[in-house]
Amino acid sequence: MNGYSGQTLIVNLTKKTIETKPTDMELAKKYIGGIGLAMRLVYDYIEAGVDPLSPNNPLILATGPVGGTMWPTAGNGHVFAAKSPLTNTIGESKAHGFFGAELKRAGYDVVIILGKSDKPVYLWIDDDSVQLMDATFLWGKTPLETEERIKKELGDSNIRVASIGPAGEKLVRIAAIINEISRACGRCGMGTVMGSKNMKAIAVRGSGDVTIADVEGFLDFCKVFYERAKGPKTRKYRTLGTAENILTHNKIGSLPTRNFTNATFEGAEKVSGEYISERFVDNIVACGGCPMRCEHVAVVSDGAYKGSIARMEYESVWAFGPNCGIDNIEGVIKAIELCNVYGMDTISCGVIVGFAMDCFENKILTKKDTDGIELKFGNTEAMIKIIKMMGERTGLGDILAEGVKRAAEKIGKGSDKLANHIKGLEMTGYDVRGLKTAALGYAVSFRGADHNRHGAYGFDVGGQVNRFIVEKGRGVLVKKREDFYTIIDSFILCKFSRGLYQNDHEDAAKLYRILTGFDMTTEDMRKAGERISNYARIFNIREGFTRKDDTVPIKSMTTPVPEDCVAKGAVVKQKEIDFLLDEYYEIRGWTKEGVPTIEKLKELDMEEFIKVVKPKIAATPTGGSKRKSGR
Amino acid sequence: MVTTRKKFISADPKKCVGCQICEYVCALEKDKVFNPLKSRIRTVRLYPKNLALACRLCEDAPCGTACPRKAVEQAPETGVILIDDEKCDGCGWCIEACEFGAITLHPESKVVVCCDLCDGEPVCVEWCPEEALELTTTDVLAQKARISATKKLFQATVETKS
Numbered sequence: 001m002n003g004y005s006g007q008t009l010i011v012n013l014t015k016k017t018i019e020t021k022p023t024d025m026e027l028a029k030k031y032i033g034g035i036g037l038a039m040r041l042v043y044d045y046i047e048a049g050v051d052p053l054s055p056n057n058p059l060i061l062a063t064g065p066v067g068g069t070m071w072p073t074a075g076n077g078h079v080f081a082a083k084s085p086l087t088n089t090i091g092e093s094k095a096h097g098f099f100g101a102e103l104k105r106a107g108y109d110v111v112i113i114l115g116k117s118d119k120p121v122y123l124w125i126d127d128d129s130v131q132l133m134d135a136t137f138l139w140g141k142t143p144l145e146t147e148e149r150i151k152k153e154l155g156d157s158n159i160r161v162a163s164i165g166p167a168g169e170k171l172v173r174i175a176a177i178i179n180e181i182s183r184a185c186g187r188c189g190m191g192t193v194m195g196s197k198n199m200k201a202i203a204v205r206g207s208g209d210v211t212i213a214d215v216e217g218f219l220d221f222c223k224v225f226y227e228r229a230k231g232p233k234t235r236k237y238r239t240l241g242t243a244e245n246i247l248t249h250n251k252i253g254s255l256p257t258r259n260f261t262n263a264t265f266e267g268a269e270k271v272s273g274e275y276i277s278e279r280f281v282d283n284i285v286a287c288g289g290c291p292m293r294c295e296h297v298a299v300v301s302d303g304a305y306k307g308s309i310a311r312m313e314y315e316s317v318w319a320f321g322p323n324c325g326i327d328n329i330e331g332v333i334k335a336i337e338l339c340n341v342y343g344m345d346t347i348s349c350g351v352i353v354g355f356a357m358d359c360f361e362n363k364i365l366t367k368k369d370t371d372g373i374e375l376k377f378g379n380t381e382a383m384i385k386i387i388k389m390m391g392e393r394t395g396l397g398d399i400l401a402e403g404v405k406r407a408a409e410k411i412g413k414g415s416d417k418l419a420n421h422i423k424g425l426e427m428t429g430y431d432v433r434g435l436k437t438a439a440l441g442y443a444v445s446f447r448g449a450d451h452n453r454h455g456a457y458g459f460d461v462g463g464q465v466n467r468f469i470v471e472k473g474r475g476v477l478v479k480k481r482e483d484f485y486t487i488i489d490s491f492i493l494c495k496f497s498r499g500l501y502q503n504d505h506e507d508a509a510k511l512y513r514i515l516t517g518f519d520m521t522t523e524d525m526r527k528a529g530e531r532i533s534n535y536a537r538i539f540n541i542r543e544g545f546t547r548k549d550d551t552v553p554i555k556s557m558t559t560p561v562p563e564d565c566v567a568k569g570a571v572v573k574q575k576e577i578d579f580l581l582d583e584y585y586e587i588r589g590w591t592k593e594g595v596p597t598i599e600k601l602k603e604l605d606m607e608e609f610i611k612v613v614k615p616k617i618a619a620t621p622t623g624g625s626k627r628k629s630g631r
Numbered sequence: 632m633v634t635t636r637k638k639f640i641s642a643d644p645k646k647c648v649g650c651q652i653c654e655y656v657c658a659l660e661k662d663k664v665f666n667p668l669k670s671r672i673r674t675v676r677l678y679p680k681n682l683a684l685a686c687r688l689c690e691d692a693p694c695g696t697a698c699p700r701k702a703v704e705q706a707p708e709t710g711v712i713l714i715d716d717e718k719c720d721g722c723g724w725c726i727e728a729c730e731f732g733a734i735t736l737h738p739e740s741k742v743v744v745c746c747d748l749c750d751g752e753p754v755c756v757e758w759c760p761e762e763a764l765e766l767t768t769t770d771v772l773a774q775k776a777r778i779s780a781t782k783k784l785f786q787a788t789v790e791t792k793s
Contacts, residue, residue, distance in 0.1 A: 068665055069655075069665045070651075070652055070655035070656065070659075070665065075665075098651075105666065105668075180678075181678055207666075207668055207738050208666070209662075209664035209665060209666045209669075210664070210665040210666065211664065211665070212665070215659070215663065219659075226758075226760065229760075230760075282679055283679040283680060283681075284648060285648050285649055285676070285678070285679050285681060286648040286649055286650035286651075286681075287650070288650065288651045288667075289650060289651055289652055289655055290650050290652075291650065291652060291760030292760075293648040293650055293760075293761070295679075297678070297679035299679075309679075
């Protein structure tokens with residue numbers, strides 16, 4: 001088979017059974033692969049209302065049709081999908097590196113992991129030979145130690161490993177699944193789901209060929225993209241890396257600082273991409289098959305955090321830097337390294353630390369709660385201690401490990417007003433008070449607070465719209481981006497290469513034809529992108545999510561930007577959210593309550609979900625409450 | 632004197648990012664498949680350092696000397712390692728003899744494979760996005776090293792003066 005390997009692996013940890021079956025190609029064509037196919041398959045293995053940490057939540061690993069090829073920035077990715085223990089929505093998280101290509105060469109499009117093992121295990125996929133291995137000796141080990149020990153036990157240093165760290169074992173809800181030291185399926189607590197199954201890791205060795213339909217066509221198209229990859233669209237990733245965003249956002253007042261209180265940071269210079277590149281970046285490395293190579297590896301060469309090594313990305317640097325009021329970049333590097341050690345999402349972790357600091361500053365938490373730690377903004381040492389406490393679930397860390405939403409519920413005292421999350425997933429580094437298109441993207445993102453589902457900040461930061469107001473047209477912008485981002489994550493391409501797809505779905509459809517040999521028009525591809533977005537919405541609706549969940553954090557709606565800067569006074573108002581949602585739902589062909597209509601489902605060949613939306617539409621016969629709101 | 636001008640593929644450790652594109656294009660060129668395991672050039676990643684390795688065309692190549700079946704021989708003019716698929720039975724003595732891991736057993740044919748420089752136009756050099764690979768000679772590498780060392784010396788002198 002071309003583009004797909006054609007095989008799906010099903011592992012039942014409760015029954016200790018392993019079987020393969022042909023990949024459902026009808027579903028693969030409709031949902032492409034990657035997050036599309038993986039999220040869709042979750043539906044087939046889960047009932048509504050299942051506890052995400054129970055054995056009844058499937059964990060689904062998938063590659064995509066471009067996997068195992070040298071397509072620029074792609075071919076090396078993999079995704080995990082399951083119901084998220086942070087949000088109870090559909091959860092998905094992808095990573096690049098080398099693991100995905102290895103899995104594809106081993107011959108699998110999808111690996112479905114069901115049930116729960118009675119003792120720690122890891123899955124060993126060696127082409128056609130698949131076994132569950134005892135992982136008792138790996139329990140408590142970091143992802144890096146796990147990877148090294150598995151390679152040693154199996155006697156091959158080229159084996160690829162994706163594993164959880166101590167945080168995943170302890171069911172810290174922000175746990176990640178980490179591959180190749182620094183690559184993480186970080187968001188949505190996929191590592192927590194793996195931990196809940198008593199599963200430590202997946203090790204893969206694949207020796208098979210990856211075949212595609214049109215090799216000559218592939219090479220020609222590949223050359224076009226290699227040239228584009230050397231151009232201006234990828235300059236940032238190739239030079240300073242995403243950390244360049246620190247100063248960009250600081251300048252325009254969209255750099256969330258001190259737990260989203262301020263929108264500029266006086267210490268930005270000292271945690272900027274420029275500063276890091278000049279002083280700390282030891283090397284820039286690539287994922288498999290990528291001509292852009294963006295991984296800026298920073299090393300601390302002396303001082304208190306000597307020897308710390310971590311990959312520098314804007315989100316991670318922002319989360320522990322500006323967001324915690326910290327301008328000590330060495331401490332930030334240490335914090336990121338600790339997340340790789342415990343196996344936690346850097347974004348969620350930084351937002352939770354920022355939240356705890358905000359609580360301390362507001363006397364909601366005192367030294368009694370923090371074991372004597374002076375948990376103030378800007379205190380690097382305190383941040384490091386709290387991260388360790390979270391990774392180990394000790395003291396206050398045990399509460400924080402539940403994620404910011406649940407932690408606020410436990411702490412009480414109005415701390416929910418300081419908890420920056422949407423649907424339970426921690427916010428990312430964009431201050432939506434001064435980025436109103438992004439505010440819509442964040443509000444409707446199906447996995448909770450997330451910039452990677454829409455990239456709508458691009459319109460705001462790039463100046464294509466007036467970012468301080470809401471107006472007609474934002475819904476279209478967000479929808480279009482969302483429906484292409486679902487395609488990017490389903491192939492699986494790297495988001496950093498999104499600018500190379502000048503013709504969005506047209507380029508994607510052509511690539512799909514080259515890879516698979518299947519018919520796929522631009523319109524089909526557009527429909528596939530929209531179908532994946534709608535599917536995710538339907539999953540969430542079945543779990544009880546409604547219009548009221550499509551919002552932004554309370555703090556962004558109650559705290560206008562206080563300091564003197566271009567964004568001073570900016571805030572998101574409820575009527576603005578309502579205005580944005582009304583237009584967005586309408587453009588999506590959804591009801592006023594945000595439920596996909598039966599006509600829309602028919603248009604997208606999704607008739608099997610009519611039974612989910614029908615009762616929701618029937619419940620609001622008028623088509624939802626009337627909202628008349630403007631700017 | 633001719634032997635010192637033998638061309639081989641050299642990777643600059645300062646430039647190599649470990650992306651494997653050389654592996655992908657090599658396997659595509661030689662075997663028409665996407666499979667780095669079938670590449671004649673291989674990358675090594677020792678995080679965060681990387682290097683691609685291919686045959687260095689050694690003088691009196693130890694792989695050739697090691698072969699008990701005369702299946703591995705060196706072309707006298709170019710120095711390229713020639714493998715006789717009929718004679719090779721995959722015993723692996725040449726693999727043990729090579730200090731660079733530049734000769735490997737093909738996973739399917741079970742005979743050894745080695746870089747043949749693609750008739751003088753190596754695809755890996757053509758595709759390397761970092762220009763880390765080049766088809767070069769030990770003479771050229773030595774020249775470069777001398778120039779770089781001299782530059783460093785003058786740089787140091789300038790800095791001491793200022």
